[in-house]
Amino acid sequence: MFPPEFERSVSAEPDAAELLAALDGEAVTSVRYNPFKLAAMPAEAADRVPWNRYGAYLGKRPVFTLDPAMHSGAYYVQEASSQFVEFLLRSAFGGELGRVRILDLCAAPGGKATLYSTLAGPEGLVVANEVIRARAGVLADNVKRWGVGNVAVTCNEPRDLAAYRHWFDVLAVDAPCSGEGMFRKNREARVEWSPAHVEMCAARQRKILAEAWDALRPGGVLIYSTCTFNRRENEDNVAWLAENFAVDPVDIEVPSEWGVECGEVGGIATFRFWPHRVRGEGFFAAVMSKAEGRVKLETPRARREPLAELNRPESRPLAEWVATPEAMKFARAGDNCYGYYRPVCRDVAALAGGLNVIYSGVCLGQVFGGKLRPDHALALFHGLAPGGYSVTELTREEALDYLRKREFGAETLGRLAEGLNLLTRGGLPVGWTKRIGHRSNTMLPNSFRIVNL
Ligand code: SAM
Numbered sequence: 001m002f003p004p005e006f007e008r009s010v011s012a013e014p015d016a017a018e019l020l021a022a023l024d025g026e027a028v029t030s031v032r033y034n035p036f037k038l039a040a041m042p043a044e045a046a047d048r049v050p051w052n053r054y055g056a057y058l059g060k061r062p063v064f065t066l067d068p069a070m071h072s073g074a075y076y077v078q079e080a081s082s083q084f085v086e087f088l089l090r091s092a093f094g095g096e097l098g099r100v101r102i103l104d105l106c107a108a109p110g111g112k113a114t115l116y117s118t119l120a121g122p123e124g125l126v127v128a129n130e131v132i133r134a135r136a137g138v139l140a141d142n143v144k145r146w147g148v149g150n151v152a153v154t155c156n157e158p159r160d161l162a163a164y165r166h167w168f169d170v171l172a173v174d175a176p177c178s179g180e181g182m183f184r185k186n187r188e189a190r191v192e193w194s195p196a197h198v199e200m201c202a203a204r205q206r207k208i209l210a211e212a213w214d215a216l217r218p219g220g221v222l223i224y225s226t227c228t229f230n231r232r233e234n235e236d237n238v239a240w241l242a243e244n245f246a247v248d249p250v251d252i253e254v255p256s257e258w259g260v261e262c263g264e265v266g267g268i269a270t271f272r273f274w275p276h277r278v279r280g281e282g283f284f285a286a287v288m289s290k291a292e293g294r295v296k297l298e299t300p301r302a303r304r305e306p307l308a309e310l311n312r313p314e315s316r317p318l319a320e321w322v323a324t325p326e327a328m329k330f331a332r333a334g335d336n337c338y339g340y341y342r343p344v345c346r347d348v349a350a351l352a353g354g355l356n357v358i359y360s361g362v363c364l365g366q367v368f369g370g371k372l373r374p375d376h377a378l379a380l381f382h383g384l385a386p387g388g389y390s391v392t393e394l395t396r397e398e399a400l401d402y403l404r405k406r407e408f409g410a411e412t413l414g415r416l417a418e419g420l421n422l423l424t425r426g427g428l429p430v431g432w433t434k435r436i437g438h439r440s441n442t443m444l445p446n447s448f449r450i451v452n453l
Contacts, residue, residue: 001190002020002023002183002190003184003190003193003194004388005194005195006180006190006193007013007020008203009195009230010229011059012358014112015276016330017371018276019168019229019274019275019276019381020153021276021297022274022276023183023184023275023447024184024185024281025184026035026184027078027079027184027185027281028057028079028080028279028281028431029058029059029060029061030049030055030056030057030058030077030078030079030080030083030279030280031055031056031058031075031076031077031078031417032049032052032054032055032056032075032076032078032083032111032114032115033045033054033055033056033074033075034054034073034074034075034076034114034118034146034147034382035053035054035118036118036146036147036148036283036382037072037073037074037147037382037428038074041054041056044046044056044058047059047292049067049080049083049280050071050255050258051083051084051086051087051258051260052080052083052086052115054118055078055080055083056111056246057080057279062412063453064077064425065453066400066453067364067429068394068399068400068403068426068428068430069178069425069426071145071399071403071448071450072425072429072430073144073145073146073147073380073428074112074143074428076110076114076142076146076317078111078113078115078346079111079185079196079280079281079283080124080278080279080280080281081181081209081273081278081281081282081283082111082112082174082225082227082281082283082343083115084260084271084278084283084285085112085115085172085174085223085225085285086115086119087254087347088223088252088271088285089116089119089170089221089223090119090357091250091252091325092221092250092252092255092287092289093096093201093327097119097120097121097124097159097170098123099123099124099169099343100124100125100169100170101118101124101125101126101127101167101169101170101213101347102116102119102120102124102125102126102127102169102170102172103126103127103129103161103167103168103169103170103171103172103215103216104116104126104127104128104129104172104174105129105158105161105171105172105173105174105212106129106130106131106174106175106176106208107128107129107130107139107153107174108130108132108135108136108138108139109135109138109139110128110138110139110142110143110146112144112172112174113128113139113142114143114146115149116170116172117143117146117150117151118146118148118391119325120148120150121148121150121344122148122149122150122327122343123341124150124266124340124343124344125151125152125343125344125347125348126150126151126152127149127151127152127154127161127168127351128143128151128152128153128404128434129153129154129155129156129158129161130153130154130155130156131155131156131157131158132155133155133165136153136154136155136358137358137436137447139153140153140358140359141447141448143359143381144359144362144376144377144380145380146380147377147380147381147382148382149339149340149361149381149382150341150344150361151359151360151361152347152348152351152357152359152360152361153357153358153359153360153450154351154355154356154357154358155350155358156301156355157211158208158211158212159212160354160356161212161215161352161355162211162212162213162214162215163298163300164215164219164298164299164300164350164351164354165214165215165295165296165298166214166215166216166217166218166220166295166297166298167215167217167218167295167297167298167299168215168216168217168220168255169217169221169341170213170216170221170223171207171212171213171216171220171221171223171255172221172222172223173205173209173212173222173223173224173225173254174223174225174226175201175204175205175208175224175225175226176201176204176205176211176408177201177205177226177228177230177233177427178193178197178198178201178228178230178233178301179192179193179227179228180193180227180228180229180282181226181227181228181273181275181281181282181283181284182227182231182276182281182282184281184283185281189289190202192302195331198228198232198233199232200232201228201233201294202230202232202233202237203235203375204253205224205233205237206237208238209224209237209275210244211289213245217290217295217297218292218293218294218295219289219290219292220289220290220292221250221287221288221289222241222247222287222288222289223239223285223286223291223409224237224286224287224288225283225284225285225286226264226283226284226287227281227282227283227284228284229272229274230284231277233284234270234272234284234286235265235270236268238265238266238268238286238288238307239265239266241266241268241286241288241289242265242267242268242288244264244267245290246290246291246293247268247288247289247290247291248287248288248289248292249267249268249269249288249292250269250287250288250289250292251269252269252271252287254271258278258280259274259278260272260273260278261273261274261277265286268286268288269286269287269288270284270285270286271285271286271316272284282364291354299350299353299354300353300354301353301354302350302353302354303353303354304352304353304354305333305352306349306350306352307331307332307333307338307345307349307352308331308332308333309330309331309345309349310329310330310331310332310337314330315329315330316331317367317370317372318330318337318364318372318390319383320366320385321364321374321378321382321384322339322364322383322384322385323360323383323384323385323386324383326374327341328340328341328342328383329342329343329345330364331345331361333352335366336363336365336375337363337365337366337367337372338360338362338363339362339363339364339365339381340360340361340362343434344361345361347359348361361376362377362378362381362383363377363378364377364378365378374389374420374443376431376432376443377443378450379422379429379430379431379432380429380431384421384422384429389419389420389421389422389432390417390419390420390421390422391421391422391424392415392416392417392421392423392424393423393424393425393427394412394423394424394425395425396425398412399423399425399427400450402423402430402431402442402444403430403431403444403448403449403450404450404451404453405442405444405446405449406447407440408440413435413438413440416433417435418435418436418437419434419435420432420433420434421427421433421434421435421440431443431444431448432444
């Protein structure tokens with residue numbers, strides 16, 4: 001059952017009956033693999049998502065929580081249509097993005113943030129912002145799992161980010177919306193839907209866009225997206241952007257066989273994914289650039305304790321844990337030590353001065369008496385150095401025991417070396433444990449633990 005007003009609102013679409021039938025059908029299952037962790041796309045990725053280099057459809061939906069590879073950040077379970085933002089950005093930049101700063105303004109739980117992290121690579125920076133604190137924590141954990149080390153997770157209002165005037169090459173606003181496109185994946189979305197909710201969402205989307213606009217540099221690219229079909233939240237808001245802001249079109253050619261509906265509003269390209277025409281859920285995106293102009297990049301004056309960059313002797317116990325220490329800088333915040341790729345260290349320090357940065361770069365751990373107690377994020381970092389610890393490969397069941405924080409049996413314990421062990425499954429790091437005699441002390445944080453399964 002759909003809300004009657006929703007059925008009425010889509011009845012004007014040429015194939016409304018097919019749309020409603022598709023929304024009552026099975027959701028498509030897809031994932032996006034992590035090229036920083038896998039040397040090649042795995043065999044089960046044969047059925048590829050056409051608009052994303054690392055996306056693949058799966059024939060049936062496994063219990064992802066029971067797959068250690070997901071916990072290792074080998075892939076992210078991401079709905080196929082929303083993986084389209086990779087195609088949009090690569091098209092807008094004519095291929096590789098180079099040294100970009102991407103602001104993902106509405107980022108939790110992190111599907112697009114991890115995609116942008118892959119795209120930006122070690123030279124780039126992604127600021128993944130989430131206004132709701134609990135959701136920002138989940139986002140930070142997903143960023144740690146993904147393990148590229150080029151993301152700063154912030155928990156701020158959009159206007160706080162705009163104080164970093166003209167800082168960003170890309171502003172991605174994946175706005176909170178009425179969720180019509182998720183009606184088959186998430187049945188609750190149907191219950192929450194009402195015409196009044198649509199209007200509230202449309203107004204909130206305009207507020208978010210208006211507040212964040214200053215963060216984008218002239219010539220930079222704005223991607224506005226929602227997971228709804230509603231024209232009030234989509235085309236009407238793009239028209240409002242074109243009327244009220246200095247935007248330029250960005251030309252993007254989409255192969256017709258993909259089934260994406262390409263449109264134009266006020267000269268701005270729009271893309272709509274109908275679940276009865278594409279293999280994916282409902283999705284809408286518009287891409288435009290900020291008109292060129294001479295402006296000064298502005299960084300607000302630091303109001304918070306900035307990151308304390310470590311000098312060479314202080315960095316030494318940290319540098320030996322990363323594969324390319326020459327490419328990184330090290331810093332400290334409280335007890336925690338962090339690693340950053342050199343190009344972004346200064347940027348993160350500037351962000352930390354004015355924003356609520358809850359995670360950034362890669363947390364290496366805490367140094368006590370000149371020795372590092374490694375953090376879980378370091379185990380999941382793609383640039384973890386080999387050596388300095390023992391490596392123990394686990395069976396799937398043992399890896400799940402670890403992820404459930406259950407004690408290892410005697411046989412498993414017997415295979416662990418005394419001291420620090422990096423536990424792997426299929427060669428992918430799962431986490432750390434420390435064996436002391438007949439005990440193994442897990443170093444898995446509670447937020448990474450599998451519960452109830
Ligand atoms: N981009 C995410 C992904 O791909 O995983 C999904 C983002 S979800 C569609 C929208 C997010 O916007 C939610 O996490 C929500 O908490 C956040 N949000 C809600 N109200 C907001 C506001 N007023 N300003 C900014 N973000 C907001």
